[in-house]
Amino acid sequence: xxxxxxxxxxxxxxxxxxxxxxxxxxxxxxxxxxxxxxxxxxxxxxxxxxxxxxxxxxxxxxxxxxxxxxxxxxxxxxxxxxxxxxxxxxxxxxxxxxxxxxxxxxxxxxxxxxxxxxxxxxxxxxxx
Amino acid sequence: xxxxxxxxxxxxxxxxxxxxxxxxxxxxxxxxxxxxxxxxxxxxxxxxxxxxxxxxxxxxxxxxxxxxxxxxxxxxxxxxxxxxxxxxxxxxxxxxxxxx
Numbered sequence: 001x002x003x004x005x006x007x008x009x010x011x012x013x014x015x016x017x018x019x020x021x022x023x024x025x026x027x028x029x030x031x032x033x034x035x036x037x038x039x040x041x042x043x044x045x046x047x048x049x050x051x052x053x054x055x056x057x058x059x060x061x062x063x064x065x066x067x068x069x070x071x072x073x074x075x076x077x078x079x080x081x082x083x084x085x086x087x088x089x090x091x092x093x094x095x096x097x098x099x100x101x102x103x104x105x106x107x108x109x110x111x112x113x114x115x116x117x118x119x120x121x122x123x124x125x126x127x128x
Numbered sequence: 129x130x131x132x133x134x135x136x137x138x139x140x141x142x143x144x145x146x147x148x149x150x151x152x153x154x155x156x157x158x159x160x161x162x163x164x165x166x167x168x169x170x171x172x173x174x175x176x177x178x179x180x181x182x183x184x185x186x187x188x189x190x191x192x193x194x195x196x197x198x199x200x201x202x203x204x205x206x207x208x209x210x211x212x213x214x215x216x217x218x219x220x221x222x223x224x225x226x227x228x
Contacts, residue, residue, distance in 0.1 A: 019139075020139070021136050021139070021161045021164065021195070022195065023160075023161070023194050023195060024134070024135070024136065024160045024161030025161075051138065051139065052136050052138050052139050052161075052164075055164065055195065058195060058196040058197070059196055060196035060197075060198070060199075061194060061195055061196040062193045062194055062196070062198070063194040063195075064194075065190045065193050065194055066190060066191070066194045068194065072196070095138070095170065095171045096138065096164070096167070096170050096171075097167055097168065097169025097170045097173070
């Protein structure tokens with residue numbers, strides 16, 4: 001499903017799948033940095049949040065109280081890097097008592113079945 | 129005994145493992161990613177409400193605040209404590225069993 005651009009370069013459909021809560025482990029921060037880097041290579045980047053990954057987008061995080069970096073604000077910068085395909089699984093939100101209004105950025109909330117199909121259509125999927 | 133749990137109950141079964149072994153009246157403190165277990169409105173809230181009747185369940189406030197949950201409703205019977213409260217619990221209820 002690679003797209004051949006006019007200049008002959010190949011654009012792949014990339015998806016990064018976030019499944020971890022933000023501050024207990026370093027995965028969320030590492031993945032966010034990877035997404036920002038991948039955006040610079042003009043790939044077709046998709047970012048998905050499911051399971052505990054949805055906690056990464058929770059509004060009002062103050063990791064400063066633990067003397068840790070508040071990278072939740074960085075999700076707002078994704079759009080500026082051309083990363084606009086951001087998907088959140090509705091079931092994962094509901095299981096955790098969360099709604100779209102609790103999140104730091106506007107996202108596309110999709111059903112689990114649609115998330116499955118979306119992932120299935122990617123060229124490269126990286127899950128953390 | 130003071131039991132501490134630090135993993136998200138949505139991802140690991142350490143809280144469940146702890147709840148199965150703690151004796152009635154034991155103190156259980158939710159820290160780090162385990163604080164998500166204390167929230168009202170989740171699929172685990174009923175189980176936690178029931179646990180809070182059998183055990184003395186508390187949750188570490190700074191770990192809630194870090195995750196944007198400072199003003200989020202908690203299940204009934206769970207107490208929020210700070211680092212000083214953690215020390216007091218360890219002194220009063222120790223030894224500490226950490227469910228990693």
